[in-house]
Amino acid sequence: MAPKDQAQGTENSGQLDFPRPLATVDVVIFAIRNEGLHVLLVQRPAGAGEPFPLSWALPGGFVDVAKDRDLEACAVRKLKEKTGVTSPYLEQLGSWGSAGRDPRGWSATHAYFALMPEEAGRTALAPDAQWFPVSAGRIKPKLAFDHGEILTAAVERLRNKVEYTSLPAYLMPAEFTLPDLQRVYEIVLDRPLEKSAFRTRILSADMIEPIAKMRRGPNRPAQLYRLKKGKEPVYFVRTFNPPE
Amino acid sequence: MAPKDQAQGTENSGQLDFPRPLATVDVVIFAIRNEGLHVLLVQRPAGAGEPFPLSWALPGGFVDVAKDRDLEACAVRKLKEKTGVTSPYLEQLGSWGSAGRDPRGWSATHAYFALMPEEAGRTALAPDAQWFPVSAGRIKPKLAFDHGEILTAAVERLRNKVEYTSLPAYLMPAEFTLPDLQRVYEIVLDRPLEKSAFRTRILSADMIEPIAKMRRGPNRPAQLYRLKKGKEPVYFVRTFNPPE
DNA sequence: CTAAGTAAGTTGCACAGTACAACTAAGTAG
DNA sequence: CTACTTAGTTGTACTGTGCAACTTACTTAG
Numbered sequence: 001m002a003p004k005d006q007a008q009g010t011e012n013s014g015q016l017d018f019p020r021p022l023a024t025v026d027v028v029i030f031a032i033r034n035e036g037l038h039v040l041l042v043q044r045p046a047g048a049g050e051p052f053p054l055s056w057a058l059p060g061g062f063v064d065v066a067k068d069r070d071l072e073a074c075a076v077r078k079l080k081e082k083t084g085v086t087s088p089y090l091e092q093l094g095s096w097g098s099a100g101r102d103p104r105g106w107s108a109t110h111a112y113f114a115l116m117p118e119e120a121g122r123t124a125l126a127p128d129a130q131w132f133p134v135s136a137g138r139i140k141p142k143l144a145f146d147h148g149e150i151l152t153a154a155v156e157r158l159r160n161k162v163e164y165t166s167l168p169a170y171l172m173p174a175e176f177t178l179p180d181l182q183r184v185y186e187i188v189l190d191r192p193l194e195k196s197a198f199r200t201r202i203l204s205a206d207m208i209e210p211i212a213k214m215r216r217g218p219n220r221p222a223q224l225y226r227l228k229k230g231k232e233p234v235y236f237v238r239t240f241n242p243p244e
Numbered sequence: 245m246a247p248k249d250q251a252q253g254t255e256n257s258g259q260l261d262f263p264r265p266l267a268t269v270d271v272v273i274f275a276i277r278n279e280g281l282h283v284l285l286v287q288r289p290a291g292a293g294e295p296f297p298l299s300w301a302l303p304g305g306f307v308d309v310a311k312d313r314d315l316e317a318c319a320v321r322k323l324k325e326k327t328g329v330t331s332p333y334l335e336q337l338g339s340w341g342s343a344g345r346d347p348r349g350w351s352a353t354h355a356y357f358a359l360m361p362e363e364a365g366r367t368a369l370a371p372d373a374q375w376f377p378v379s380a381g382r383i384k385p386k387l388a389f390d391h392g393e394i395l396t397a398a399v400e401r402l403r404n405k406v407e408y409t410s411l412p413a414y415l416m417p418a419e420f421t422l423p424d425l426q427r428v429y430e431i432v433l434d435r436p437l438e439k440s441a442f443r444t445r446i447l448s449a450d451m452i453e454p455i456a457k458m459r460r461g462p463n464r465p466a467q468l469y470r471l472k473k474g475k476e477p478v479y480f481v482r483t484f485n486p487p488e
Numbered sequence: 489c490t491a492a493g494t495a496a497g498t499t500g501c502a503c504a505g506t507a508c509a510a511c512t513a514a515g516t517a518g
Numbered sequence: 519c520t521a522c523t524t525a526g527t528t529g530t531a532c533t534g535t536g537c538a539a540c541t542t543a544c545t546t547a548g
Contacts, residue, residue: 016348019309020264023341023352063341065263065350070342095339095354097267097307098314104260106309108267110339110352179525196527197506204505219524220514239481241506241533423496440498441535448534463495464543485504485535 021097022107025074026060026147028093028154029083029114031131032171032184038131039151042082044144051103052144058151059129060109075112084124087114089170089233093154101146109145113154115170162188166207166234169227177215177222178202193240205234265341266351269318270304270391272337272398273327273358275375276415276428282375283395286326288388295347296388302395303373304353319356328368331358333414333477337398345390353389357398359414406432410451410478413471421459421466422446437484449478 029040041056059082068074072090079087090112097108132139134155142148161167168184182198202208209228214221273284285300303326312318324330334356341352376383378399386392405411412428426442446452453472458465
């Protein structure tokens with residue numbers, strides 16, 4: 001039986017015995033590793049009746065109406081199961097739902113995207129999880145379901161936001177230098193940025209603070225910074241001017 | 245029975261006989277009427293077992309797995325049912341899902357937001373639908389479910405985007421002047437904008453074109469424009485500089 | 489016919505923040 | 519001590535907004 005057109009709004013919408021779509025949550029987890037943007041994927045099981053056996057997929061799964069108080073709690077749970085940690089940044093990305101995206105039936109997934117420092121993703125990675133480099137907004141293996149499309153949307157959202165926010169700060173380790181941060185911006189945007197304009201922008205944003213320590217190397221030492229506590233992401237009033 | 249932790253990923257996730265959340269779609273439909281931002285609401289029925297009887301709510305309802313190919317098609321359908329038209333702009337806003345938001349059980353809604361010109365919303369409005377003014381991001385009546393929260397998020401998203409996009413163009417009638425458009429920007433942002441900077445921004449964006457007609461009034465006539473066909477929204481590289 | 493009023497549209501200068509490029513500073517390695 | 523490298527600064531050009539005064543084109547009152 002199909003729901004009434006005006007479900008949530010007709011005299012008999014109290015009857016709820018019509019077919020419901022499957023509800024899942026998937027999380028696109030980004031980290032910087034080896035000077036490159038990486039995403040965490042999970043290999044699908046090979047069991048009978050399993051869709052996309054052995055394909056790689058975004059970590060996620062069904063909403064558990066007994067366990068999950070709300071969608072975000074569900075996303076946090078999935079993230080924790082695969083990485084052993086909670087991420088410093090979690091944002092809703094959007095939802096994808098259609099008749100055909102899952103062979104098991106009409107399904108809708110609520111996608112989230114998370115940013116974490118490399119160091120966080122090393123602790124307790126699930127055995128079926130693995131980091132994959134993202135190049136040109138794509139991943140090498142073809143992903144299960146429509147996860148390739150979701151990943152592309154996540155990369156695009158990340159790139160757009162990096163243009164005018166402080167999001168890359170959540171990809172940094174506890175202590176970092178300004179050139180470190182700039183490199184992460186450049187990795188995500190895949191283009192070089194102006195050093196002086198970058199420094200002006202970041203330092204006037206009141207988002208990081210210097211600590212009493214320098215990063216020493218074979219050349220001039222660099223000031224180390226840390227994120228100010230409890231800092232929301234900062235929104236700048238301009239984008240970096242794209243080249244072209 | 246609860247889904248496995250690793251649903252979409254365990255040997256027996258082929259079994260799909262665990263409880264599923266309710267899946268709905270709701271649409272926040274904006275239009276400018278009487279120099280003010282308005283949103284379309286629908287009054288809930290009074291039948292037995294109906295949650296929030298006679299409260300006002302966002303137009304929406306259950307996903308119909310037989311009728312709706314995907315979520316967006318479902319949103320378009322809801323929109324059409326209430327307004328009789330399709331809107332020139334429809335964007336996904338986010339999803340809200342939790343155990344408590346609907347007394348009938350764990351439910352998740354996929355929220356969209358739509359922009360349309362006033363003229364479009366006059367044709368075939370459903371009898372239970374009505375336009376309400378939005379002031380200070382709020383609506384007078386307390387809305388059903390968590391729709392107040394969703395509306396607040398939609399207004400916030402709209403305000404943010406108006407700061408650096410051409411979205412208000414979708415709120416305009418077929419022919420409009422630049423001062424008309426500026427007024428709509430000012431209505432949404434709730435603050436005055438600079439005339440000359442506004443004109444420079446809009447005219448250099450290649451989004452509207454002048455037509456061979458002027459708007460005549462008790463003073464200097466104004467050039468009429470129309471949206472260029474098939475125009476995607478334009479993103480500017482700066483926001484208008486907020487005051488203070 | 490003229491003057492006053494009003495809104496459309498233009499112009500010029502100040503200001504903020506990025507782009508570009510050259511410079512200084514502080515370390516290591518030979 | 520010199521060469522090299524990266525951190526960090528400085529100065530000038532450019533772009534687009536903020537602000538304010540100005541011109542233009544119409545209506546209405548007299």
